[in-house]
Amino acid sequence: MSSFFKILIFSCSLMLLFNACNDFSSSEKVLHIDLNNDWYFSQNNSDQWYVAQVPGCVHTDLFNNNLIPDPYFGINENFLQSIGKSNWTYKKTFSLDSLVLNKEELYLVFEGLDTYADVYLNGNLILSANNMFRTWKVRCNNLLKINNNELIVKFKSVFAVDIPKWQKAKYRLKACDNNDQADTMISMYARKAPFHYGWDWGPRFITYGIWKPVYIEAWNYAKINDIRITNNEINNTTASLNANVEIEASQNCNIEIDITINKKHYRKSQLIYKGNNIVSVPLKIDNPILWWTNNLGGQYLYTIKTDLRKDKVLIDSKIFEYGIRDLKIVREKDSLGTSFYVKLNGIPVFMKGANYIPQDNFQNRVTSDKYENIIKAAVEANMNMLRVWGGGIYENDIFYDLCDKYGILVWQDLMFACSMYPNDTDFYQNIKHEIIDNVKRLRNHPSIALWCGNNECEAGWESWGWKNDLSVNEQNEYFENYKKLFYELIPHTIDSLDERYYHFGSPNTGFNNIEINNGDNHYWGVWHGNASFSQFKNNIGRFVSEYGFQALPEISSIKKFTNPLDRNIKSIIMLNHQRCMADKRKDKSYGYKIIEKYMINEYGIIPEDFNQYIYLSQILQAKALKTAIESHRLNMGYCMGTLYWQLNDCWPVVSWSSIDYYGKWKASHFQVKKSYNPFLIVFNDEKDSIKLYVVSDNLKKIDASLQIKILDFNGKNIWNNSENIFIEPLRTTLKYIIPKNEILSKVELNKVFLYAEAINDNKIIASNSYFFVSDKELDLPQVEIFKELKKADFGYILILRSTKLIRNVMIKIENIDYQLSDNYFDLLPDMPVNINIFTKTTQEKVGENIEFFTLNELKRLK
Structure with a gap:
């Protein structure tokens, strides 16, 4: 035999061995068989079945089948209350292949059933659920077959289940009238979303259904049920963490856990026993990048991948993102009472x-x-x-x-x-x-x-x-x-x-x-x-x-x-x-x-x-x-x-x-x-003066130019002042005191206003206005707004100008889909405002459909 054919036969043998190993590896992995499709539903005691959506609920299934009108339109809510008083059944059939059925462990998993539900698999009652917020897992090894598996979920009305509890109660359990919108209040007996029964901002739609995914989980030897990461110590140079890996095993066996974080591996081998096991793996991350809240820093998330192996064969894997941060809720007694604040990474x-x-x-x-x-x-x-x-x-x-x-x-x-x-x-x-x-x-x-x-x-x-x-x-x-x-x-x-x-x-x-x-x-x-x-x-x-x-x-x-x-x-x-x-x-x-x-x-x-x-x-x-x-x-x-x-x-x-x-x-x-801007100017009106404070959520001290003006509604300058200031981090500081009598004694207070802005690096980082009388007392001028519309990558920039004070300018653009960068704002005299309009509509259509309404106009219609 020539050397060529020897090499060819050897290579083919290696390929067959490699593929066999791959097949063995894949056959040992945990399998998830999605059961979300091909469901049907029916009202109990009815022979009529309709297509259902899972995850979903009976109200949307009825609506999608044109059996009820839009629940939110008009007063349709009032006509749909019988739905919550009825019992409903969901069913589906499915097939499985031998690879699934040959697994050692087979579980049917419902991530959410709303709420009282009996579950039947091939005619066997396998679960009676009673909590919308729980995940339900049922071992079903001897109940599944290759073809024509029938899964039925029978939902019972909360009234059928909970009215008897109400009747037998030693005393009446109460809820707010607007929150359980019925004379007989039973919402507290069911572990179901309370707002389904109504609230002082919500309707009463007592719905039922398979509201989260449903699937079969099939596995051999062992699987990862959960991973808990805990912080031992976090500082600028090191994050000392711990991974507690919860493993469920079908038999005693030796396993290896391999945790990967940013290409670094943390491994541990251990004998585990049939049942639940906790395997603890210490983790050490050098120079950790900390997770911060919006506007305070970055939100770096580490990718944590956990592999579970038996005899060097991968049998399960989990991956998730994790942010390293040190967070405490501080409750300390002080001279004023007891504090309540978030301390994040020491801040x-x-x-x-x-x-x-x-x-x-x-x-x-x-x-x-x-x-x-x-x-x-x-x-x-x-x-x-x-x-x-x-x-x-x-x-x-x-x-x-x-x-x-x-x-x-x-x-x-x-x-x-x-x-x-x-x-x-x-x-x-x-x-x-x-x-x-x-x-x-x-x-x-x-x-x-x-x-x-x-x-x-x-x-x-x-x-x-x-x-x-x-x-x-x-x-x-x-x-x-x-x-x-x-x-x-x-x-x-x-x-x-x-x-x-x-x-x-x-x-x-x-x-x-x-x-x-x-x-x-x-x-x-x-x-x-x-x-x-x-x-x-x-x-x-x-x-x-x-x-x-x-x-x-x-x-x-x-x-x-x-x-x-x-x-x-x-x-x-x-x-x-x-x-x-x-x-x-x-x-x-x-x-x-x-x-x-x-x-x-x-x-x-x-x-x-x-x-x-x-x-x-x-x-x-x-x-x-x-x-x-x-x-x-x-x-x-x-x-x-x-x-x-x-x-x-x-x-x-x-x-x-x-x-x-x-x-x-x-x-x-x-x-x-x-x-909620990171920098905020606040005016506090006291007896003889108005105090100007600057609030900072920034981590660093910055310098700024503070510009303060008193203007009349036609833009005339009554008084102004300019100060160079430092804005201290993470605090509120008094920056200026405006004496009332000295400045305001000769002006009509219903025709003037106070304005201040803080400027850093040629940008206004904070601004605010203050009016000396209530809005109903203001003598606002007639509306005068000049507009200009410019094309931009995101849509358009609307430039607005006025020589007068225009209060609470509302921009409305009829018949188009759009979003504005700002609205209902004050347009100050001779201070143009740029508004970004995010839309794909043509400039002509946007321009001809822009409308304004203002407090100035409303007060003149009075």
Whole structure:
């Protein structure tokens, strides 16, 4: 045989051996068989089946099959309540190949079932689920076959399951009237998203379905169940970490773990035993790049890849990103009370953000683009924290991934809100598993700042009359059980899983001015208490985790859920989409009444025109948030966080949101972007003077030129001053005192204003205006706006000029899709403003459709 053929035969043998090894390797890996497709659903006792979407829910499945109208349009909500009172069944058939069936371990995994569900596999009841927030895994080795596997999920109505609990209860468990919008309140009995039952900004859609992915997991020998990274020590030169790898084994065997971080390997071999095992692998990273919040530094994420091998064959692998940071919640007693602040990488950081609710009542409608858009909107508004509020859901992984990526810390509530809760053993065990599932899922995210037990449950018990119908013994019994849940079971469970700070409940100081010097507080004196906006300045907590004001969404959004005749606040449609109600939900116009009271107080007018009403509600909301945020940031050091209520909506509604359901920014979001700017000028009006402060969230001291002017509304200079200043990092400092009598004694205060700006490297890094009288007293001039439209890569630059003061300029461009860099702003005399218009529409169409509306015009229509 020639040498050529010998080489050829040898090479072919090597290839066969290599391919055989590859086949062996691939056959040993953990398999995930997606079961999300080809589902059908039916109402129980019906022979009619329809195509279903998984992940999904029954409401969207009914809508997609043209069986119900748009749930959000008009008052359709009222006609769809029977859906939640019915039982529903989902089914599918599927096949498997022998490679799957020959695995040692076969598990059926549901990442989310909403809520009470019996699961049948090939006629066998394998699971009875009772918690929307848990992951359900069922071993099904002897139940699967190659062809015609039938999977059936039967959802039971919460009414069928929970009304009997309500009937048997020793005493009535209470919730807020607007939050469980029914005479028989049962929301607290189900581990289901509380807002599904209604809220004071949300509809009542009690839905069911397979709301997260479902799949089969098949494996031999062992698999990685979880990886927990913990910080031992972090400094400028070294990050000492630990990887605790949780491995489930089907037999005793020797394994090797190989963890790769930035091409560096950390290996460990160990004998593991049948069942669950924890293998600890020390990690050391030299010169670590730390993770910082938005506007404070970069968000470097290390890629951590963990391979599991048996006999040198790869059998499982996990990969995720991890940010190295040292974060503490500092609660220390001081001369003023007890602090509450975030210390990130050794730096006390002022938190600027908002409360976040689910983006839709039907979670499957929330696309990855919607997640990206809402987080980017928070970043654009200079936020560094969002609170995932406790009446919604533990968010999907993509939400936390984006917060990691963009530097947004997450205050993570557990899913308890504004309610009393049961105290039986089964309920507590259910909650324990819920906490385990979600803390393990989320704990490696650098964005998670803290865990919080609940929203307003304790405050509601103390302040909302829930205890009034209970005897003293029943009150004592309930509150002891409350403490067992939120002060014992939950924190003990979390402590075994994660080292983060646990906050028993928010607020921990009660409402309004109760113990406002200790921890976080919710201030609702403005809005619910009818207090003036100035009271924001007198009710500043150590960390203000809720406050807010309502506004209507813009007219383009309202048009999507109304007919033309419905577009007034007295229409049944607009009343239905305003859920801040009073008198046990009988007074449906209550929210509008509050808005109108503040319209009169602040502007002296309630517009009759619907578009003008929308406009005024929006600048009113913006003014409220501006006043609150400036007050909180002015007191940096004492106050170290401000989270307004709320960032977003779950359906089209009049609410406290700064971004409406359709993603449109209200005036308030544009204002928040300015008020959360890293540098902020704040004026504080005192008896004989106005003090000018500069707030800095920057890590470094910088120099700036401070320009201060008093102008009349026609641009005439009354007084000016220029100072070279240093802006100290991470603090608020007094920079100038303006004597009132000396400067203002000879001017009409309703015709002049104060303006200041700080300039660094020829850029305005902060600016603000101050008016000496209320908006309703201002004598604003007639509108005079000159515009110029220039082409740009992103769309257009709109240049606006005026020789007069124009207040709250609203730009509206009809019939096109666009986004603006700013809106509802003041156009100052002889100070041009450049507005970026992000659109793909032609310049001619943009130019001919631009419209303006201003406070100047509104006041003249009075």
